[in-house]
Amino acid sequence: MLNKSLIEDVLQAALSTGGDFSEVFVEDRYTNNMTYRTGKLEKSLSGRDFGVGIRVFKGLKSVYAYTNDFSKEGLIKAAKQAAQAISSASSEKTTILPLEKEIVHNLHPIELMPNSVDKARKLAVLRKANDIVLNYDPQIAQAIIGLIDDEQNVLIANSEGKFVEDKRVHSRLTITAVASKGMDMQTGFYGPGAQSGFEFIENLDLNHYAKEAARIAVTMLNADPAPSGKFPVIIDNEFGGVIFHEACGHGLEAAAVAKGNSVFANKVGEKVASELVTYIDDGTLKNEWGSINIDDEGEVARKNVLIENGILKGYMIDKFNGRRMGEGPTGSSRRQSYRFAPTSRMTNTYIAPGKSTPEEIIANTEYGIYAKYMGGGQVNPATGDYNFAINEAYLVKNGKIDKPLRGATLIGNGAKTIQLIDMVGNNLGHGAGMCGASSGSIPVNVGQPMVRVSEITVGGREA
Amino acid sequence: MELTKFRDQLFAEGEKLGFTELELYYEKQESFGCDIFKGEIDNFESSSVSGVSVRGLYNGKMGYAYTEKLDEESIEFLLKSAKENAGLIEDDPEELFSGDAEYKKANFYSPSLEEVTAEQKIALLKEIEEKIYAYDPRVVQTNYATLQNFSAETAIYNNKGLSLTDRNNFLYVLFSVVVKEGDEIKSGMTIKVTKDFASLNADEIAKEAVEKALSYLGGKTYPNKTYPVILKNEAAASLITVFSSSFSADAVQKGQSRLKGKLGEKIASDLVTFIDDPFLPEGIRSSTFDSEGVPTEKLTVVDKGQLQTYFYNMKTAKKDGVKSNGHGTKYSYKGTIGVAPSNFFIEPKDKSFDELVASIEEGVIVTGLSGLHSGANPISGDFSVAATGYFIKDGKIEGATNYMTIAGNFFELLLDVVEVGSDLEFSTQGIGSPSLKVKGLTVTID
Numbered sequence: 001m002l003n004k005s006l007i008e009d010v011l012q013a014a015l016s017t018g019g020d021f022s023e024v025f026v027e028d029r030y031t032n033n034m035t036y037r038t039g040k041l042e043k044s045l046s047g048r049d050f051g052v053g054i055r056v057f058k059g060l061k062s063v064y065a066y067t068n069d070f071s072k073e074g075l076i077k078a079a080k081q082a083a084q085a086i087s088s089a090s091s092e093k094t095t096i097l098p099l100e101k102e103i104v105h106n107l108h109p110i111e112l113m114p115n116s117v118d119k120a121r122k123l124a125v126l127r128k129a130n131d132i133v134l135n136y137d138p139q140i141a142q143a144i145i146g147l148i149d150d151e152q153n154v155l156i157a158n159s160e161g162k163f164v165e166d167k168r169v170h171s172r173l174t175i176t177a178v179a180s181k182g183m184d185m186q187t188g189f190y191g192p193g194a195q196s197g198f199e200f201i202e203n204l205d206l207n208h209y210a211k212e213a214a215r216i217a218v219t220m221l222n223a224d225p226a227p228s229g230k231f232p233v234i235i236d237n238e239f240g241g242v243i244f245h246e247a248c249g250h251g252l253e254a255a256a257v258a259k260g261n262s263v264f265a266n267k268v269g270e271k272v273a274s275e276l277v278t279y280i281d282d283g284t285l286k287n288e289w290g291s292i293n294i295d296d297e298g299e300v301a302r303k304n305v306l307i308e309n310g311i312l313k314g315y316m317i318d319k320f321n322g323r324r325m326g327e328g329p330t331g332s333s334r335r336q337s338y339r340f341a342p343t344s345r346m347t348n349t350y351i352a353p354g355k356s357t358p359e360e361i362i363a364n365t366e367y368g369i370y371a372k373y374m375g376g377g378q379v380n381p382a383t384g385d386y387n388f389a390i391n392e393a394y395l396v397k398n399g400k401i402d403k404p405l406r407g408a409t410l411i412g413n414g415a416k417t418i419q420l421i422d423m424v425g426n427n428l429g430h431g432a433g434m435c436g437a438s439s440g441s442i443p444v445n446v447g448q449p450m451v452r453v454s455e456i457t458v459g460g461r462e463a
Numbered sequence: 464m465e466l467t468k469f470r471d472q473l474f475a476e477g478e479k480l481g482f483t484e485l486e487l488y489y490e491k492q493e494s495f496g497c498d499i500f501k502g503e504i505d506n507f508e509s510s511s512v513s514g515v516s517v518r519g520l521y522n523g524k525m526g527y528a529y530t531e532k533l534d535e536e537s538i539e540f541l542l543k544s545a546k547e548n549a550g551l552i553e554d555d556p557e558e559l560f561s562g563d564a565e566y567k568k569a570n571f572y573s574p575s576l577e578e579v580t581a582e583q584k585i586a587l588l589k590e591i592e593e594k595i596y597a598y599d600p601r602v603v604q605t606n607y608a609t610l611q612n613f614s615a616e617t618a619i620y621n622n623k624g625l626s627l628t629d630r631n632n633f634l635y636v637l638f639s640v641v642v643k644e645g646d647e648i649k650s651g652m653t654i655k656v657t658k659d660f661a662s663l664n665a666d667e668i669a670k671e672a673v674e675k676a677l678s679y680l681g682g683k684t685y686p687n688k689t690y691p692v693i694l695k696n697e698a699a700a701s702l703i704t705v706f707s708s709s710f711s712a713d714a715v716q717k718g719q720s721r722l723k724g725k726l727g728e729k730i731a732s733d734l735v736t737f738i739d740d741p742f743l744p745e746g747i748r749s750s751t752f753d754s755e756g757v758p759t760e761k762l763t764v765v766d767k768g769q770l771q772t773y774f775y776n777m778k779t780a781k782k783d784g785v786k787s788n789g790h791g792t793k794y795s796y797k798g799t800i801g802v803a804p805s806n807f808f809i810e811p812k813d814k815s816f817d818e819l820v821a822s823i824e825e826g827v828i829v830t831g832l833s834g835l836h837s838g839a840n841p842i843s844g845d846f847s848v849a850a851t852g853y854f855i856k857d858g859k860i861e862g863a864t865n866y867m868t869i870a871g872n873f874f875e876l877l878l879d880v881v882e883v884g885s886d887l888e889f890s891t892q893g894i895g896s897p898s899l900k901v902k903g904l905t906v907t908i909d
Contacts (some may be wrong), residue, residue, distance in 0.1 A: 028532070030540075040553040046544035047797055050532035051512060061504065068509040068531045080510065084581050085497070085507035119547050339510070 001026045001155045004099055011096045011159050013079040014056045016312045019086045020094050021057040026155040027338040030115050036126035036145045040047035045173020047178035054079050057136045058086045063318050064341040097161035107285045112198040114149035114285030129210045136214035152441055156298035164298045171200045175210050179217035188216030193289040193432035216392045218403050226243035226408035228305050232368035233456040239431030241446035246379040247386045252306050254321035254344040263384050263415040265311045273418040277311035282346035290348040290445035291434035297333040304330050319342040336440020343439045350447030354424025358450045361423045363399040370394040409459040425450035464533040466775035474536050477495045479810035484559045486621040490796050495612040499588045509607040516796035517541045521549040524555040529796045559779050562625030562758040569742055571749040572630035572659035584610050590631045594669035604778040606639035619756045633658055633747045639747035642676040651676030685854055689903040691826035692821050696888035699896035705839045706873045719842050721874050730770045734812040737765035748807035749895035755791035776802050808895030811887040817901050819884050821858040827906050844873035868907040871892045
């Protein structure tokens with residue numbers, strides 16, 4: 001994408017004021033974005049993003065500049081602008097090491113590159129999903145189907161001699177069903193995604209995903225208000241893992257740990273969760289939505305065990321925060337695009353499967369709440385306090401799933417909730433999502449088998 | 464590749480491919496941002512990013528595509544993608560502007576702002592920060608000590624003869640100060656937006672930020688009820704920002720505006736006149752043409768309470784059988800054409816803020832609002848949001864209130880305005896208001 005000697009010049013220019021590390025990130029990305037709303041293709045956008053991000057460190061100071069002026073003058077100017085902020089009195093000068101190309105081992109085979117597929121073929125999938133949703137039930141009022149795919153080519157080089165290139169391909173279908181009755185309106189959502197080409201979209205079992213989205217909307221339209229109070233809560237697999245992603249995963253990122261802004265800081269070796277919990281971040285899972293070959297600093301993806309049988313084993317660490325912590329990187333540094341400096345983030349994070357069957361977990365619960373699909377929520381990163389909406393909830397009574405409930409919110413503290421997990425199922429599943437933080441919005445998987453938490457506060461309308 | 468060469472080649476190849484109309488939209492943005500904390504640079508970022516998008520009419524349908532790289536490969540990509548997108552799209556048709564219009568001559572770019580060096584900007588931040596710590600022993604630290612500088616260049620060309628270029632730039636400084644007395648912790652924020660770096664006065668900014676934070680200490684609780692309320696200029700502007708989409712013809716046509724069918728009717732108090740002025744010299748959204756190349760114009764949107772017009776782009780104007788009034792907007796070359804105001808504000812009147820306060824026997828001043836994204840419904844106008852402010856007793860500010868919630872409806876509030884102040888202030892989104900005195904709002908004080 002850019003030639004080696006130009007990159008070497010840029011890396012060296014970035015160190016001209018005394019920086020001790022410099023990095024260049026080049027991105028060339030093709031994106032397609034289609035939205036089909038209730039029988040009409042409303043939006044079809046295609047784009048090519050191209051730009052270069054330059055990062056300079058000096059000790060614990062980090063500076064970032066980005067540009068898409070890829071001429072030599074433009075890049076050197078950007079590198080010098082970044083260097084301006086470092087300005088050190090010392091005459092010591094870091095010289096970059098010669099760049100040596102590394103070969104990336106591709107873990108995620110792609111069959112159909114998104115840009116090689118006719119959009120008419122993509123439209124056919126959108127129409128099919130639309131029809132399944134609209135025909136599901138007379139109470140369905142709207143179907144909104146989205147298709148997003150992109151091909152991101154990256155080149156990462158740094159002053160330590162790293163030079164590596166990779167291609168990442170993502171495809172995702174989002175299905176939103178809206179059901180209405182009088183003034184009342186409820187939505188159902190399913191959004192499967194993968195680090196894959198169009199083959200993933202075309203092979204999706206739409207009968208399952210589109211029907212589920214429609215079924216959730218209709219079920220919630222006809223649900224009773226949820227009760228308030230403290231209950232045992234059963235959270236099902238796949239996207240159910242979003243609670244632990246937000247309330248625990250972010251606290252295990254070096255971005256929070258390095259400055260001590262996390263409840264998990266300085267606790268390696270200590271018991272931080274129920275012994276039933278093993279929590280893993282694994283960027284190597286084949287073709288999964290949150291997977292990578294290399295991270296955005298060029299580190300090879302790996303499987304990081306964060307918590308093992310309740311004991312804290314380690315964190316997700318990027319190069320910069322690793323300096324403060326005195327630890328090496330873990331293949332966890334990610335960014336949305338060249339417009340963001342990277343930091344430690346999750347890839348595919350999940351609770352490892354346990355021994356209970358889902359049937360046993362429900363049969364063992366006398367009175368509680370079953371969260372079949374989770375919705376969005378908020379977490380205060382410093383304290384771990386969270387609140388999450390449940391998209392599809394049920395009452396559990398005498399070991400059986402009872403009536404559906406709407407308007408249920410889970411309120412609690414991540415570090416406490418993870419201690420209270422008392423059953424872990426054997427049905428591990430992953431769900432695709434977008435995670436937003438200081439380095440932008442990136443694809444991640446959240447995952448878990450069905451788990452039961454002995455007690456969570458449920459906020460509902462009924463006292 | 465040079466922009467003009469890229470354009471000429473794109474248009475020539477596009478016409479050969481069968482496009483009847485073609486537009487190239489170009490945007491270049493440069494930014495500089497810096498945060499400091501206790502005398503050290505905490506964050507430093509600079510950027511220079513540009514991109515182009517093509518809109519092309521193919522078989523009567525408009526196709527879009529964009530790129531950030533100007534090369535041969537991109538020309539092929541843009542034309543192929545736009546053609547394919549046009550062939551599939553099923554939305555209402557769009558068309559391109561002819562380009563034979565007259566444009567006002569104006570300049571919204573301040574060359575002197577670009578001559579200010581990074582060192583000068585950092586020095587100013589450090590100076591303000593030092594003065595903040597020195598101002599009062601109750602200052603604990605700053606939450607934010609930020610300077611951001613933006614400049615943007617836009618150009619629109621089409622194969623019907625349109626050729627337009629425009630530049631704008633501005634800089635802002637933002638400080639949020641944390642103060643502590645006993646166990647009580649409060650913060651106050653101040654923001655200055657300008658095109659003239661020399662106009663920034665470190666003493667003034669430090670004083671304003673610290674005094675604001677200090678003024679919230681010792682907050683008291685008061686009975687919950689409906690009080691006359693003064694929405695201070697900044698708070699009023701942030702509330703108007705949320706509901707400004709109601710004035711868009713797009714929202715009206717989609718049935719997502721309470722102003723539908725209200726043209727010529729009274730929608731606000733006689734004291735309220737809303738102006739949209741794209742020619743304000745200091746305006747951060749000032750421009751002589753919109754994102755479709757249509758000339759902009761100064762509009763009286765609401766005249767003494769009476770709704771005069773909506774904001775139109777070409778597509779919504781055609782639907783209503785009127786002419787676009789220059790409000791076609793793209794958030795960047797990555798977006799499609801929507802509708803938005805330029806510099807949109809309530810016209811100031813004569814009374815000073817102190818005079819407004821003096822006119823109230825018992826009431827509340829709201830200085831800031833938070834939670835507007837979740838607590839306000841932009842369609843119905845209902846809002847219930849957290850607020851900071853003071854209590855007024857016998858025409859004087861008695862002191863800070865504890866955290867408040869204010870609830871009401873924006874459209875009812877417009878009718879309930881009983882005084883309009885003289886202190887017009889704009890938000891960083893280009894929406895402005897003087898302080899407004901409102902008959903009554905439900906206030907809950909924690």
